[in-house]
Amino acid sequence: MPEHTVMPAIAVHGLTKAFRTYKKQPGFRGAVRGLFRREYEQTLAAREVSFKVEEGELVGFLGPNGAGKTTTLKMLAGLLYPTSGTANVLGYVPWERADGYRRQFALLLGQKNQLWWDLPARESLELNAKIYGIERKVFEATVTELTELLDVKDKLNVMVRELSLGERMKMELTAALLHQPKVLFLDEPTIGLDVVSQKKVREFLRHHNATRKTTILLTSHYMTDIQELCQRVIIIDHGTIFFDGKLTEVIDRFADFKLVTIECDPGAECPAAALAKYGEVVERAPGTVKLKVKRDRVVPVCKALFDTLPVRDIDIQEVPIEDIIRELFARKGG
């Protein structure tokens, strides 16, 4: 290996996971038949997934429901064996489950409770600390720091099952970070949280990534999370990655429209019928109209608008990334 080569923190190549589930036959006869001969169906949850993440990067992993995000993260956390392909995280093959690897990464599943339900949060954290063999002093300092940052220090003595969803998620995050992992797999860490908690978790993650240089792979259905935290996104659908690049490039690749706002002379009429042929009217207020215009039609449409209507001003904008991704997933039937 050349002297100064820096290994990526995560390197995935051709990772594939096939799940085999058996098809239920309809009705009683089907059920009886199924006892003798089961018909299997195969789901390719991940197909030839390849990507690299450099140390300290915070990458958004996006895709509609059932796209294969959780499956991929579970393979990277060593919870699932792949059907084929390779992965290397910090020099480890995740599913070999080396003790050294366990101490360097964390997986947070927002949809699943990983803490002990019937214990006060603090005791649940203490059990986690024991599993990782964390020294008392280090444990105390880490818990204080994390719970202060996350604003749940005063909830440490509350039973986990009595915490609000937001408080519980913050404790889950604290538990996940107790052993100071270098790589974080965060699967919907803000799901279902109120807006204030979402913001808190977001700020915490940004701070953690910036100060600790932790490598983070994050999934979220909230585009605010992605927009505020990730410069790079990997988009997956039906197990296949179809975009890996800058979030800002998503617009170039997938935005079919631009937003054209025209301002008309006061008192002049801007008849809806005359506008409809240029694009969909998305907003209308006295004197102004906002139209969604096909990207390749923007120049001729603006020209036509100037020529045919009493237009005073025109403003052209990109469709918000959030809308583009939402539409992208809707189109892909997510």
Ligand SMILES: Nc1ncnc2c1ncn2[C@@H]1O[C@H](COP(=O)(O)OP(=O)(O)O)[C@@H](O)[C@H]1O
């Ligand atoms: N344990 C499993 N057994 C069978 N199929 C599964 C299992 N886990 C996930 N799948 C299927 O794999 C696909 C990807 O699921 P998942 O990785 O959970 O998607 P995402 O996290 O992107 O919503 C889905 O079609 C899902 O139904």
Ligand SMILES: [Mg+2]
């Ligand atoms: Mg999932």
